[in-house]
Amino acid sequence: QQQVKQSPQSLIVQKGGISIINCAYENTAFDYFPWYQQFPGKGPALLIAIRPDVSEKKEGRFTISFNKSAKQFSLHIMDSQPGDSATYFCAASIRTKETSGSRLTFGEGTQLTVNP
Amino acid sequence: NAGVTQTPKFQVLKTGQSMTLQCAQDMNHNSMYWYRQDPGMGLRLIYYSASEGTTDKGEVPNGYNVSRLNKREFSLRLESAAPSQTSVYFCASSDRIRWISYNEQFFGPGTRLTVL
Numbered sequence: 292q293q294q295v296k297q298s299p300q301s302l303i304v305q306k307g308g309i310s311i312i313n314c315a316y317e318n319t320a321f322d323y324f325p326w327y328q329q330f331p332g333k334g335p336a337l338l339i340a341i342r343p344d345v346s347e348k349k350e351g352r353f354t355i356s357f358n359k360s361a362k363q364f365s366l367h368i369m370d371s372q373p374g375d376s377a378t379y380f381c382a383a384s385i386r387t388k389e390t391s392g393s394r395l396t397f398g399e400g401t402q403l404t405v406n407p
Numbered sequence: 408n409a410g411v412t413q414t415p416k417f418q419v420l421k422t423g424q425s426m427t428l429q430c431a432q433d434m435n436h437n438s439m440y441w442y443r444q445d446p447g448m449g450l451r452l453i454y455y456s457a458s459e460g461t462t463d464k465g466e467v468p469n470g471y472n473v474s475r476l477n478k479r480e481f482s483l484r485l486e487s488a489a490p491s492q493t494s495v496y497f498c499a500s501s502d503r504i505r506w507i508s509y510n511e512q513f514f515g516p517g518t519r520l521t522v523l
Contacts, residue, residue: 334515335450380450395450395512
């Protein structure tokens, strides 16, 4: 059972456009929402993350919008570039024991293509 | 600083064969994870080790075993490979800072496994 649902599965955007990827979660115990970026043949890498006590976080061209009441969050990529072409995963985490790691539950992934 | 390394990069097995995927990290992280990535399903947690000496099941543990050999190394074993285990396997590591409720996970480059 997928606890984090991501859409769309694939997205094609023109250079300079805005890319928007959406995620919805079910478990209200989630306390951390990161986005990971994965280039072909590589492992995922953390792009940006948000905690549920804020509604928006911006880092350069990347912004996370968070709606706690709707249990939804989204990634916006402004001025999309061909170098942004990658697979993007949203995720959610629940803190476990204080000395333990945090488990991540990932969405299904979105393959973004930015055309020049 | 190599980060997270995985061996082998590619492997082809016949049904019923066994093998061990190796993972090592040089960041002195406490927690290590094994994921599998399948098209349209995101990354799913197989097993994780919150700290040296402990291991716990993730979302899809059936057919796998793990060993946390020491703080640096975390191996994943397939005792009797099945075609359903054809996937890309990622190892990740993270550390935990007590006053922050999350920790970034650092991923290796992956092992592409095909079971015939």
